[in-house]
Amino acid sequence: MTISKTVRKKSSPVPVKDRAYSLDSTSKLSSTMQIPLVSVVEDLDEKSSSHLEVFQPNRQPQKIELGRKELIIGRVSECGIYLPYSNVSRQHARVFGKGEEFLVEDLDSTNGTFVNGVKISRCILRNNDQIRIGETRIQFVQRKFRV
């Protein structure tokens, strides 16, 4: 039995002068103005934003910006989103940030928290997700920028 052996041929290097550009010359192509990466990141971080749009029955829609602090949704007036309805638990759910994401978590409420119609215990939120608590609809809106 003969075993044929494949030999990978080494490709001959392309002479520098034949390349479209050489590594030595890239500095000539770059901008003369240096932009520090850290300021780019900070700028994009400022542009990234997440908020909730709260639609309660017979009330004007409400916009709530989300930050690092957790937001409690419930029937007691101290809640970040105050829903004074009998089918809403005193502390019904919370929205909080974890890493780069926002999550909604049900706080063992009596009537449940729903995301896009599904009863959840916890859920990572994505742009345009609809949270439902009782008759209140809460839309999660996210504008994300990344480097």
Add this chain to the structure above:
Amino acid sequence: MAKSVSEKIYVTFWGTRGSISTPGSSTEKYGGNTSCVSLQHDKTTIILDAGTGIRNLGIDLFQQMKQNNTGLKLHLFLSHTHWDHIQGLPFFVPAYLKGAKLAIYGSPKKEAFLESILQRQMDVNYFPVEMNALAADISINEISKEKLNIGGLTIDWQEQVYHPGGCVRYRFTAGNKKVVYATDVELDKMFDQRNKTSKNKALQKEYLKFIHGADLLIADGQYTTEEYPTKVGYGHSSIPLVIETAYQQKVKQLAIFHHEPQHSDSFLDRLCSQFTQKYAAKKPPMTIFWAREGMTVPV
């Protein structure tokens, strides 16, 4: 009377994609990681499959362990050993922790091979760390015909023949709550009207009985009706058939799982709205959702 807390099962999806992981902005909502689901019942943690989604679960378990200062005792049930169901295992942090216990269960059809299959994917040619070097106390078990009890959960299973190489479906029962995990099966072949053999009829009956009345059925719904004819024999089901079969068997909630890699978030959104509303309006209604990474549902 309110249901006892100990009956509740919390089901979390860590990987919902079928066949191959699909990272990217078009799959961010439903997720790009391959099959992995966890079940939490009281203090028992069950893991279903070890696709790439198990990596994030491992990180989460590790953080919980550090926070609560507790040990880890985990039970991993493998439906089968295709790549998309085992590939995340080498990246599962608890497997590297001394003192952690990981019991892996799989089909007896694999016989002694289950251990060697898992070991081989950690051969030095594929991965830098060999399975023998993992610090956790790992046991590999073939499931037997008898029902298994872990904590307050009873587990039974059946072989699903309509998947190349075979696959196992599992049922987890706690009190009167039932969760069925039945991924990677070609129901279109099982319910093919032309196949009237007694063997096939028995397989149909077994399946229907197994999923009947499930509080949550996690089911393979990889293809649309239009896609299926070009995918015959791949071992996956068409969505309308999965849904209608579940509805006929009085399944209360259906999670469509093992999403086709080519299906983007907006495509899955359209499928979701097409079927969800239709079955929510039926009497009795059935809740359908497309499983998405990072979602925990109470059962």
